[in-house]
Amino acid sequence: MKGRRARSRSHNGRYGRGTGTRAAQRVLGVLAAAGVCLASTPPALASDGRPAPGRADFGLAASGECAFGDGVIKSTPWSLQRVLLDQLWAQATGKGVTVAVIDTGVDSSNRQLTDAMAPGSKSYVGGSGTQDLEGHGTRVAGIIAARPMKGTGFEGIAPDAKILSLRYTGGANKQGDSGTMAAAIRAAVAKRVDIINISSDTANKKDDATLRSAVTAAVNAGALIIAAAGNDGADGKSADTYPASYDGVLAVAASDRNDERAYFSQSGDFVDVAAPGVDMVSTVPKGGQCTADGTSFAAPYVAGVAALLKQAHPTWKAAQIATRIEQTAQRPGRGPNQFTGWGVVDPVAALSDTSTPATSPTPDPPVQAGSGGVVPMAVTMGESEAEKERRTAIYVLGTGLALVLVVAGSGVAVRDWRSRRTGRAGR
Template identity: 75%
Template sequence: MGGLTARTRSRDSGSRALRWAFGVLAATGICLASTPPVPAPAAPGVPTRLSDSGRPGFGLSASTECVFGGGVIKPTPWSLQRILLDQLHAQATGKGVTVAVIDTGVDDSNVQLRGAMAPGGGDFVGSTDGTQDLEGHGTRVAGIIAARPLKGTGFEGLAPDAKILSFRYAGGQDKQGDSRTMSRAISAAVAKGAKIINISSDTANKQDNTELRNAVAAAVRSGALIVAAAGNDGADGTSAKTYPASYPGVLAVAASDRNDERAYFSQAGDFVDVAAPGVDMVSTVPKGGQCTADGTSFAAPYVAGIAALLKEKHPNWTAAQITTRVEETAGRPGRGPNRYIGWGVVDPVAALSDDSTPGNTPQPDPPMAARSGGVVPMSVTMGESETDRQRRVAVYVLGVGLLLVLVIAGSGMALRDWRSKQAAGPGRTGLPGQRTT
């Protein structure tokens, strides 16, 4: 699998707009031979509330499938290329920190996770110790946090010396799991003393749930930092709350792409705290090997890995202080947060490099002060993004296409009338066989 190429999704909604525009033109019978074809979208994932694409290998080229127990991907993933790993790991590696992963289980037969598992996990949909994973989802999540380095691949976890405590709440053969099993898993993680808990799932139909709310509140009171995926229902860009990400005290993570923009599927909302890479994410899979996948499921453990590094370096910091440092050092979209990427896309090296003691909540940047002479500098604005450009091109293509339809239709009617008059001859109407009087 080392030769596999990951499909770029930075075009996201712009590409969909182009596909829609060309689809309309195709329906009207217009063929623009000079226009390059637009790739067909990947097959949608199966319905699930796990905050990923829902199927192994989503994010690879259409002809590629994920094979559990397959090979590794040789190049360093883009999500790690953007980090100076040597500089990061010179400050912390997650040693002595345990992260609870509440998911579909974590398969410890993968060599990159074999030495990463902490004893004491549990299973709320089966009878294992949390180290069976039929779906592969939890194994991916765990790898992004704490996969050990392996010769032959550029992939490793953000906190490669951290330990994973696996609680399987979903993905059983007979019982798929629900908010109740998730709540029980959260309580079990707290009872084991977990101070960082990753949840890469949300409730179906964005439903609040009293039992789940209470379990999360108890975990927050215990001092645990819950990192949760924002969800993948954001293709339309509308705001909505998801749970448990929207509960107070939870660090809600959206997904970003290679351009540090919101991934098109990532749920938007005022509850979003930060964003992290969530497109074409390489990670470990059951039985060995690696695959790629998309989703806020894999953005959340990216942030949980940063939290583990901060916990090692600053063991006395509270959950609120760790959250604040992650938010303060993110690449801000403005003076404060927005509903798409929160306080911005996380920067692991910046988070670890600042040794000042953070507060319990991030603060917006102060307004720009006036320069000498009372002149206030104009705020810097970004130029047209690739997504905006493709949307604009889609509108142009559709407009020109519809104009061509009207011109062709009008010309056809005019030509038909002219031919009818020619056939009728002088003194005749346009109806054959009738003579004027």
């Protein structure tokens, strides 16, 4: 969480894509970069058309993949399978804790969310706070507090927490901006909400004075703001995003099934922690569930863990809750890095440690040689996604060239054989 450690910052980036044909598009792109001329391919997958305060950090799904009001996914999603849920919920379920979801609204007609809604939801773009035309806010809310339901293995990470929907964008005739987002933050503070989830960022990654002021006021009031880091990290460049980069905000990157940074997740020194953000199952308007990728869905995962900690330790301050999440996260090194911050959140570890945390995380102490402990070898981040794709492309290209040579050589051999056979027949 910023304001508790000094770090340098830089700029640049662009959106991550949805699932579906994404992998094929990335391989084709690598092949093209390697100098292979390809036939024209279909256009890149479009986002689901959701607006932003200029541009929101909305998780993306391939067009046509999700139908609101459709069925549910029966199996338990991987993001929950990785957690010992019985052990986790023996510690806390989020009961008595309200999380403000500042987003496109939350559709309370979804059966898994009807009983999760707190009174006082509001819209700043017309309509109701419990209306969601885009589906984004309903997904975010579900990851935090969806109630269990027969027929599906999906439920929220804090299944007894409450959701206060503050709809700052996604109106039928009006879209939001940093001003409506700031107004929603101030409303959450006025409601004395302890945890605020923001799965959006500003257009062109611009710092906005009004938004910064609202965030500062919320932090000073004791609220824990959890914000998505952004989906513009595919180019490998670091960049600040807002409100995630503001002091006092817990910035969340997206991780994949291997606990590595999702290729689209924005990197930067502002990143505090990472959480599952790939193939995330959640609730959608009119009922049912869909899957999507994005740091938008990693942030509410962390917000759910924060709600559990708040129930278990109601006197802890926002900085202490953030520190416990960061300190118990799984990381490859002793300290943070610009890809996953202090590491991938470990809900059970966060809840199992009952000691009182400090107000800022510290690197793990080194193990001294001769102390009886094991001295670990330095661990690197390993092969990056781009390096892996480049290597795969080279393999594919090399295999293709080998096949071409085999075919060409075979053609020459056949031609020579036929020539010799014809010559013998003529004698």
